Amino acid sequence: MTEETDVLIVGAGPSGLTLAGGLLSRGVRVRVIDRAERASPHSKAITLWPRAFEVFEALGAGRELYDRSVKLAATNYYTGDRHIGRLRMRPLAGTRFPVPVSLPQASTEEVLREVVQRHGGRIEFGRCLESFTQDDDGVTARLTDGTEIRAGWLVGCDGAHSTVREGAGVSFEGATYPQSFVLVDGEYDTEYAHDESYYVMGRTGVIVVAGLPGGLYRFFASVPPGVEVEDAEAAVAGAVAENSPLRADSVKVAGSGVFRIHRKLADRMRVGRVLLAGDAAHIHSPAGGLGLNTGVQDAGSLAWRLAGVVRRGLNEAELDAWQEERLFVARKVVAEADQQTRMWMLKGWRRWLRDIGITLGVRTGVIERVLPRRMAQLDLVLPAQGPAAGRLRPGSRIPDVPPAGRGQHLYELLGGGHVLLTVGNAGAAALTGLGLPDDVDPDVLRIVTVPSHGASALGAPRQALCLVRPDGVVAAAATPSDRSGVAALRSRLLTLVAPAPAASRAR
Known part of the structure; x- marks a missing residue:
């Protein structure tokens, strides 16, 4: 007898657990299998940055994990016995998780398993994927114990030696x-x-x-x-x-x-109804501590999209957009980690230049201003097109601050769906011309009005419209006077609240 589910996730590490929690919380049926007989007790990855915590917090687990961790106050650099710099980790603006922390991966996974179980899911340890086939409507997976599972989608979160990646024929070069x-x-x-x-x-x-x-x-x-x-x-x-x-x-x-x-990177993260996330798609040096963080963000960005496809008929082209974004990030992370690793090993005059650069960078404050924020990816702009409104442009991360007049932070208002910000009187007035249905599901879209005096904290002009994705990324933005920008924002909105019929969805 063939068992059925909406999504089969292979791998119960941080990426797989994050994805499972995000899908289950949106009403998607999920199975999670892992070849290991039990949860790993090993520390493995230990560094967590703000954007990973923001993904965890969307699952209701960010604050608990942050409170369990060691907050890192500074990073020190030595060359031999000589101390050449101390980089203070000043609190980063625009996030509720302002410093990097140290927390064993086993602790992170423990909390994420509790999230999955709280939403009615379970982790099936000791179950190993043997092979799979896919067609236009789904994937048939065969396990080594003879079980057959029919799923609408298969996601490989099964690490560097991914069975899913190999079965999908995806190259992994490096x-x-x-x-x-x-x-x-x-x-x-x-x-x-x-x-x-x-x-x-x-x-x-x-x-x-x-x-x-x-x-x-x-x-x-x-x-x-x-x-x-x-x-x-x-x-x-x-x-x-x-x-x-x-x-x-x-x-x-x-x-x-x-x-x-x-250091290796998959050439694709989607093959039809098969997707890859985390170490199954990219691995690199632990320099900078971005590996676990990148995989968790893969999963957080995929969860709302895949749930939309499964539950609401969201166009599958959203998954291609996800692939483009995440490969863009993975390339940057692999390159960043490689650069830092090579810096560790320099010798001769190159080592001397490195030490001078670190010393000057720390003394002048340049490294302190630039490096932590770059590693935290708070200013990273994803590939996207469309007009901007002030500092808000498609693909950029909007700051997680309390909109003026509200006690909650902006990301608390996302609630698993999108938020449409109307900034100022003109922004609110422009809402009537967007043609939104009267019965928009608040789990899909919430409308939040921000007074003009609250615009600067968001990086917005005093009159604006801004559509924010569940992962805090700007999907579209425009000033009310920009007709083409408003039209682009309206088009993006309608893909969310009035998805295309099944026959017109991309395959």
């Missing part, structure tokens, strides 16, 4: 760094501050240090090419003894590992 890397999580008697991170670029490699909840630390170190590692704990201890400028004596080990780092 390279592997020549060095091995080792890490130890545990208790340390150390001079390293618990709420700061450290990059120590030493004679034989790099050491990265960060605090973890419960007073623990992570020590991560490179191993020179060609050196075989038999004992990760001994390798980390050796790297610390050789390169650390500060005392760090291991007291108790909580976990350790040896691994290689790759």
Whole structure:
């Protein structure tokens, strides 16, 4: 007997769990399977940035995860024994999660599993995808235990060795760094501050240090090419003894590992009714801590679109737009991580130039103003077309601030759907000419009026219309006097509230 569901998600890591929670909360039937027999207890990725927390908060879990974490107050750079800069992590504007944090992936997954279960879902551990076929109406998946599942959509969140990606025939091109890397999580008697991170670029490699909840630390170190590692704990201890400028004596080990780092990118994230997210689509160095964050944002951006396609007949072209956006972000993240990783390993005059650049950048405040916000992707503009209104342009992230006269932050008003902001009297008056149905579902679209004096906090002119997506990205914006801009915004609105008939949807 064939079992049925709307969406089958393969992989119960952060991306798969985030997607499952987002779909279930919108009334989509979901199955989540994972080849592992149980949830992983390992720390794995530990760095979280504001945009990931904003995705979690849309699921009702952002604040809990943020409160569990270690808030990072600064990042320190050493070259050998010499301290060349301390980058303060000043609170970032326009978000309720203003600093990067350290939190083990196991803790993040634990909370996300609770989200899935709260919405009636469950994670089926010990169930492995063997193969699948797809047609115009869905996907038939076969598991290794003989079970057959018929789903409208299949999403591979199954990591770097993705069965879904391989079955879909998607290439995964890139390279592997020549060095091995080792890490130890545990208790340390150390001079390293618990709420700061450290990059120590030493004679034989790099050491990265960060605090973890419960007073623990992570020590991560490179191993020179060609050196075989038999004992990760001994390798980390050796790297610390050789390169650390500060005392760090291991007291108790909580976990350790040896691994290689790759940089690879899928050439597609959608093949018909099969989609890829997270490490199944892109992997890279942990430099900057953007891997988990990028996968979570893949899932958060996909959830509202796929739910719209499944539940409301939203045009499937939205999934192609998602693919374009997420590949755009993945390319930037892979390049950023590669650049930072290579910077760790510089030698000779290049190392000297790097150290001068870091020192000057920190002393002048340039790095402090630019780097944290760039890593947080708060100013990243996604590929999109259409007119702008002030600083609000399609593809940009709108700040999460309280619209004037309201106690709630803007993202709290999204509620899983879109928000149409009418700014100023002219913006509100222009609403009548948009031709919206009288019975618009508030879970699909909410209309929020913002007085003119609240415009500047949003980056909007004093009179404007702005359509904001569930992920806080501007979908369309216009000033009331811009007729072509208003027409473009109206067209975008109607695709949401009056989706095309099934026969006209893109395949």
